[in-house]
Amino acid sequence: MTIKTIEELFVHELSDIYSAEKQLTKALPRLARAADNPALADGFTTHLAETEGQIERIDRIVEVLDIRLKRIKCAAMEGLVEEGKEIIDSIDAGPLRDAALIGGAQKVEHYEIAAYGTLAALAKQLGYKQALPLILETLEEEKATDAKLTLLAEQGGNQRAARESRAA
Helix, strand or coil: CCCCCHHHHHHHHHHHHHHHHHHHHHHHHHHHHHCCCHHHHHHHHHHHHHHHHHHHHHHHHHHHHCCCCCCCCCHHHHHHHHHHHHHHHHCCCCHHHHHHHHHHHHHHHHHHHHHHHHHHHHHHHHCCCCCHHHHHHHHHHHHHHHHHHHHHHHHHHHHHHHHHHHHC
């Protein structure tokens, strides 16, 4: 697909993050089950509900702008989801796996922050005044989730993983 206009770029980027969010709704329950720390598992479950709300916001953007999303698959999210599966398959349940899951989840959040930041900049440029607040709301949720993951790691998750590794 050739992109020739900023409007087409916006639709492409929105289509890509829509695919990413859809993939994430399938991955988050698996991550929640794999987490040993109940707070981390709850965080994944909470983020699933947020992700479903973010998909609804994209649907509203599509409606208010009267656009059609492209049927594409977000290769970046596909890779990040695959990394999550590899973590689950290669690290036994416990603090070390939780530390790896947090790191993987932060990679996802950073990707989403970049994607929604780009969409916000494009929406501003295009004068999409109805879409911009919806994009910014999701961007703030992604930043908040990243901050929560950092807090989980700093509040002992990584220290428990280090102690477990030394004891092994």
